[in-house]
Amino acid sequence: MALLEVTNLDVRFGLRQGEVRALRDVNFTLERGERLGIVGESGAGKSVAAFSLLNLIAKPGFIAGGSISFEGKTLNTMSERGLRKVRGNRISMIFQDPMMTLNPVLSIGEQMVECLKAHRRISSKEASAICLDKLRQVQIPSPETRLDQYPHELSGGMRQRVIIAIALLLDPDIIIADEPTTALDVTIQAEIMALLLELCEQHNVGLILITHDLGVVSQVTQRMLVMYAGRVIEQGPTREIINDPQHPYTQGLINALPQMATPGERLNQIRGSMPSLSNLPSGCAFHPRCNFINRADGKPRPACIEQVPGFVESGNCRVACHMVAEMLEDRRLKEETS
């Protein structure tokens, strides 16, 4: 049994325009110590996915269906009290903006000790010792003095290190990191990412990394999900997806990167933009932007416009695309006839 198992997760938002389905048919598993990346552009639903794992979606959002099971316990039906024992303790979160987690009027030490004491019955002295140890693990220089400092006295990179220290405080099984380095500079980002990776490997902690940066995902994670308009459209081992993306959107996303084009030449752009969740196109949500909607004979593939694609297995990956399904079918038929 996997450590974390998400099946048919369905999240909706009750807005005044009506109900919006922010997330549907999301399925994935996470083994102990595994690192999973969730990639997508803004509005794809990747943050909603992260928040729903711990049932942290704020009103008007709610989990309408599916299940999130952690060590065999279903999180989405658990009581608030039960959830509190999981949150921060067994599964912790790192947010994009460190100031979202850090209270500006409490010192770093106070916040860390408070967090520890909320979950464990230990003396302040023991708690401080653990805090110091964690700060050392995240390679903060002179950790003793940091305990008495306030968040605003630290630089952005230092704050994110403190956040990682807090996330590790209770030796969790899983860390969910929502765009942990987006607000940081390139050199700092590289260091924080390397640190996170190192710590996860050292302590055998699972990582769910939510990001829009394909480069970071390829460096840190073992498996990845690509999301588009509230759905997972491709999932599988990271290297395989990066090296040989199957879904036209994933292909477009990777090919649009400046490093994939000759300097000075046109970039391979995807036309149009992500549809809003309240106004999704029919069929495959990507079809208005897709270059492969036409068949070989130049006629559009009707299924793309009419039917939401289901998943097909392609090697180790799962892809939700009619074109890929058709290609696989053709290949299978050819193999059968030959």
Added chain:
Amino acid sequence: MTTTTPSVPGRWQRFRDSYLWYSFKRDYTAQLCFAIFVCLVFAAFSAPLLAPTNPYDLAQIDILASELPPFWIDGADANYTLGTDAQGRDLLSVILYGTRVSLLIGFGAVALQALLGVTFGLMAGYLGGRVDAFLMRLADIQLSFSTLMVAIVVGAVVKASFGSSFYSSYAVLMLVLIIGLAEWPQYARTVRASVLAEKNKEYVDAARVMGLRSKRIMFRHVLPNTLSPIFVISTVQIANAIISEAALSFLGLGMPETHPSLGSLIKSGFDYIQSGSWWITLIPGAVLVVLVLSINLLGDWLRDVMNPRLYKG
């Protein structure tokens, strides 16, 4: 991107789609307050048509019919629905006319406040530096004088130089001036704060890079984007101005009794409460409370709608 162009919605359609309209449709308090407010404003401004008598016309006043109670009390006269005051004026008519005066002063004073406050606030916020320091100190000084003190000083000066009959004949104008002058810093501060926030947005830089002059940037670009807080503060200020006017009139610094506002009506009836004619004070008092309360509740609703931090859906 050759998608078909959806039709551009008109102003009315935009309003129908707006969050303002959506939240108004769902907020019964706001609807009720809006209805009361519109009724009061309508009744007050069509007072010459609606009122049974003209209280300014001395010929229509019957001094013998003074202190008649409203219709639900024994001894009422069917001609005077809400009874009469000490001078024998029909109370309903005086209240309608009085509400008109109160509203006139309220709106007038707020218009003056807004004119001064928005101009000064915009200049202080956008130009900054010395202009800002000077205008804001001026606002501080103004705020340290209460409305009452301004009223006493202006009243004394005007009465001393032009005589009190001049003062009473221009009382509405005087009150607009006094309340307008006393309260403009509220506007100036609000506007300045939101200008400071808007000024750092990139569209202002874009306008500067375009080569537009400060005046045009201030009025064409920054001002329209500070309208939401101006709207919100206006509702509070109208209510405040009406209350200030009532307070001044109650103290005898406002409207004369021959030309009563709600405040001076309350004052004129106050002496008769002991003798049992409570309605002369309490009915105009109730109208004042309902008027101010409905404006304040509308203001509360407007603030909730226009403050994006409180967006709930």
Added chain:
Amino acid sequence: MTAPAEAMAAHPTPTQNEKSDDSLLQIRGLKKRFSLSGDFLEQLRFKGGKLVRHQEYVHAINGVDLDIKRGEALCVVGESGCGKSTVARMVMGLITPSEGEVRYAGERIDNLSSRQLLPYRKRMQMIFQNPYASLNPRMTIQQTLEEPLRLHHPDWHREKIDAKVEDVMQSVGIDPDWGKRFGHEFSGGQRQRIAIARALAVDPEFIVADEPISALDVSIQAQVLNLLMEAQQERNLTYLFITHDLAVVEHFGTRVAVMYLGTVCEIATTSTLFAKPRHPYTQALLSAIPRLEDDRPQHIRLSGEVPTPVNLPSGCVFHGRCPHANARCKQEIPVLQTQDDGTRVACHAVEEGRL
């Protein structure tokens, strides 16, 4: 647009004193400090029983020299707080420099009044970072695009302005029928197109782009970058392109200037810089880009943090984090020195051949 790049490689960058004819914009000895101390009363402090005036400054820019040649795209890269946006804003006259000068086509423009600057506003335009803030939310797209035209061409009649607006909207791929709509009805990418249209409306020859794509999604970034490159080819534009994204620089820039803490530490043609970065900071920056082909982060580890620009370090501003720093780096400020391939580097280690 490889022609300028080749021309650049063939002719080494002229030295500072040599006045070159093809440079459109020249920045000399530019400095900017912002006061942190507030007004006069707030500056007074008690020190040792005496009332002292205490002033603190953020040293945002500490002596920057740049030349931008006609038709090229000069990219300025650096991390947040390095002063790259401040340089852009000073070039556009949004901030006045504390010291130094900015020359446009040989004329000094940093000390002009806004009225004197007006003719230059037509020749140089700017594109901003945040498409959600750079369009006035109370104006329609038509109004937004009309405004610069009305200002700079007061003699144009209605039809001519409308035709120009339609033309410029088409050139950035926005349907002209959408002119009556407001900015918030568009997506981020479309808004940035509109902002580009506003800049292009007056037919400028020079555009300062301050992080124009960093607020956009990956698939949209490519669209906007393509648009900017098309515009450059069609209109022979010159760009000063501010960014923190080195992958974009590699693709877009003719030359690159790397900034750190208010100083330029390296200027080179793009191909040279990416093939052979000289300055230790440039090397670290390049190694930190997450590459798709990497399985693990492989970056040069820099020690310490970026110092605050309030108390600048002595000597080379980078010495605190530099793995190659020695005693000289702590005392002496390095100046840009031209290397044999035309690259200019401000580093003692490079000069001494230690690196």
